[in-house]
Amino acid sequence: METIIKAIVFLPLIGFLIAGLAGNxxxxxASEFITSGFMVIAAVFSWIVFFHIAMGEEQMLTVPVLRWIQSGSFDVAWSFRVDTLTAVxxxxxxxVSTLVHIYSIGYMHHDPHRPRFFGYLSxxxxxxxxLVTSDNLLQMFFGWEGVGLASYLLIGFWYKKPSACAAAMKAFIVNRVGDFGFALGIFSVFVLFGSISLETVFATAATYLPAEGAADAAEPVITLFGMHLDKSHALTATCLLLFMGAMGKSAQFLLHTWLPDAMEGPTPVSALIHAATMVTAGVFLVARMSPIFELSHEALMVVTLVGAITAFFAATVGLVQNDIKRVIAYSTCSQLGYMFVALGIGAYGAAIFHLFTHAFFKALLFLGAGSVIHAVDGEQDMRYMGGLRKHIPITFWMMTIGTLALTGVGIPGTSIGFAGFFSKDAIIESAFASHSAVGGFAFTLLVIAALFTSFYSWRLAFLTFFGKPRASSDVMHHVHESPAVMLVPLYLLAAxxxxxxVIFVEYFFGHHYEEFWQGALFTAADNHVVHEFHDVPKWVKWSPFAAMALGFVTAWYMYIRSPETPKYLAEQHRGLYRFLLNKWYFDELYDFLFVxxxxxxxxxxxxxxxxxxxxGFGPNGVAARVMDVTDRVVRLQTGYLYHYAFAMLLGIAALVTWMMLGSSL
Incomplete structure (x- = not known):
């Protein structure tokens, strides 16, 4: 098993080195087949590890790789920590990465720089x-910065395109803001616990806080930004710093602005970033550090608030976007908000469950959007599509399945429903059932976000596949279905x-919860939420379904039954429409405040x-003075003999005078 785990991690690295160094x-x-072949092997091995660890008897494996840093009491080894959370x-x-690699063989087949692209993917x-196999926070930070670097390279892959370069820089810089907080959080963890090894930190955290009224309860243990903090407040500050890193990577409210612009990269990159890699890193971080976060209710409250606001904010912006990829991008941002709400209320299993299901339907939607873009000769504006379902029927049905999963279509109280129905409803019901001070607020915003999600998802489907074609006749004449190498990944993601x-709900957040997670997540708060979310009132269980149905009916009426209604509403509420279309003017605000x-x-x-x-006073000033002096000296060299004779006479006179004065003294 240790050999398999090492192969899972290092096969993509080997693929990168081969394609990156010898691709030309x-x-x-060969670059495509080597990198994709290694990824297929890694994916198969990952499922083997999943069934061995998560679905088997093995609780956790630690696979040593090599010694890394040893300085005094600071001892960090490079090893892989594989428990249920890692296996998931x-x-x-x-x-997802394997399917993106295979899909890219067809999508990028005209690009002359394919070896570099596949190297970057690996x-x-x-x-x-x-990042996900890290056994300590420094190793996690290495992976954390690695995905930041890779995202920069992939978003700016078409480096001759100015908007792509700008988007890559924006993603890199915004994430540096969050990473600064993450780095400070790691430093704080080391100061508080004397280690950054996860096993040591978790073991110490269990008994870290002193009892109420203890003599050392208010004793300062750390100075942060000039504030002397006791253990309780120090833990809260540490959690908030770690969460700051999560906000950047997972594009939460205020640090979200890079995510929509990341659509400037090739579509397979968007699928990889949004479904499986970069944006899930923040969710993973908070879930992994759940034993620490559980010690600070204030930090969990902040996580809940930020997640709820992000879910609502991103859903409102998605209502009016016209770029097919940007609509799905804001959907990702909103769904990440759901995951952080689950983390904030202690429903860690529900958060990872939604991360798991979201990976399938979001990758499906992005790769489906890529198939649409491929069919209409690179067009991404939905206003110039329409009527495509008869021309690309397979893509239409694949994206319909993704939309049904994203909007959470299912029958409450039964086992009938698409993947998003089980995970999203579990979060909404858990928010209502939680004893969190902001649980009710989060529940309300999540239900509203579910309504908006249904509306903009079906709006995308109706504008793209229904109605009369709005593209030029030349484009419509060349519309064609994608090749099999692009469709097969869609079939697997649709499954x-x-x-x-329905397959995994009882394991991630149901009756088999404890046997499945085996201590990989903090369980005390989860147990209460796991048991109580089943007992919420029926109107709570049906509220996400009602929101989903209302969003569908509204989208159908506005884009199928009465297509002139959206234009009328936009004209009647021009200020609101511009506000949402310009993404709450966050880019303009940040440009004014920071740029x-x-x-x-x-x-x-x-x-x-x-x-x-x-x-002026340095090199240029000295040079100017030298030039002045030399100009003046040059003027003494006139070239006339009588000038030189006169100068010699003056010199002789001065010399005689000096000698006479000297002899008299």
């Missing part, structure tokens, strides 16, 4: 695997979008500080 020598086809993430990451996968919920001041400071330091002060 072996050719594009291995399945998600490698399954590098992305390796970095995420390093997951249909069946993953322009930074540019002004940089320009001032360049022109005034560097140009006037440093260069």
């Amino acid at each position: 020598q072996i050719g594009a086809k 993430m291995l399945v998600v990451v490698n399954s 590098l992305f996968t390796f970095a995420m695997l390093m 997951g979008a249909v069946a993953a919920g 322009r001041p930074a540019m002004w400071i940089g320009r001032t330091l360049w022109k005034k500080g560097d140009g006037v002060v440093i260069d």
